[in-house]
Ligand SMILES: Nc1ncnc2c1ncn2[C@@H]1O[C@H](COP(=O)(O)OP(=O)(O)O)[C@@H](O)[C@H]1O
């Protein structure tokens with residue numbers, strides 16, 4: 614496997630992807646954990662997508678097949694939710710609907726690790742996780758500290774490339790710099806702020822945004838990188854407007870709403 618040096622996502626590419634995303638306002642079928650339902654829906658709405666949290670096994674296959682994209686997040690996994698997730702993935706795959714996996718806290722906990730290993734055999738379109746999660750899913754680590762990473766994203770880049778190569782997914786490993794790879798080409802998005810790690814759900818909501826950007830995407834690598842860049846820039850900008858985690862959350866939603874192809878230079882400064 615030959616791997617090139619990461620290159621920063623060009624602002625012109627982000628501008629193009631952002632315009633495509635906003636015009637599409639993709640419908641995103643979200644199966645996520647109980648902790649982050651609200652921030653995930655609000656991040657998608659602020660950014661310009663349409664979230665729907667449909668979880669009943671009786672409804673999931675129908676909805677996954679008509680959504681623009683599906684998110685599977687195993688943060689608070691239990692048997693009923695896992696069964697619904699498996700149905701969503703099967704229906705999405707059969708209908709050609711892209712699906713994204715967020716392997717929250719994979720590694721230390723066998724139940725969710727086995728579940729995610731089984732899910733990735735069904736070929737996700739994208740996988741987004743922190744460094745510990747991506748290394749664990751690639752078989753190169755034991756996981757982090759609960760839902761938090763104990764490594765930097767640089768340390769997980771080889772694992773991300775390997776996972777992308779093995780699964781065919783675009784893999785985004787996030788942290789101080791986000792790396793987005795298809796196993797050969799790697800894009801970097803250096804935006805963001807540590808304050809983002811002090812508000813629950815910023816990572817999980819990013820995965821939902823990744824899913825949203827994959828809907829109808831002509832270039833999935835650029836689509837996933839654009840989602841990471843959009844959230845990182847919004848977080849970086851929001852930090853300057855806020856006084857701590859409480860006001861950050863509102864400022865983050867505001868920034869996601871206001872970010873435009875025309876003001877990327879200002880927001881990313
Ligand atoms: N040390 C950091 N410096 C700047 N931005 C960060 C840092 N850590 C995380 N971020 C931002 O927070 C986002 C979510 O990252 P991460 O903490 O890896 O997710 P998770 O919540 O799943 O653990 C990243 O995409 C990045 O924009």
Ligand SMILES: Cc1ncsc1CCOP(=O)(O)O
Pocket residue numbers: 646648649688689717760812813814815816817818
């Ligand atoms: C705290 C917690 N516990 C199980 S899932 C979850 C949310 C994690 O969200 P994020 O990693 O995006 O902050």
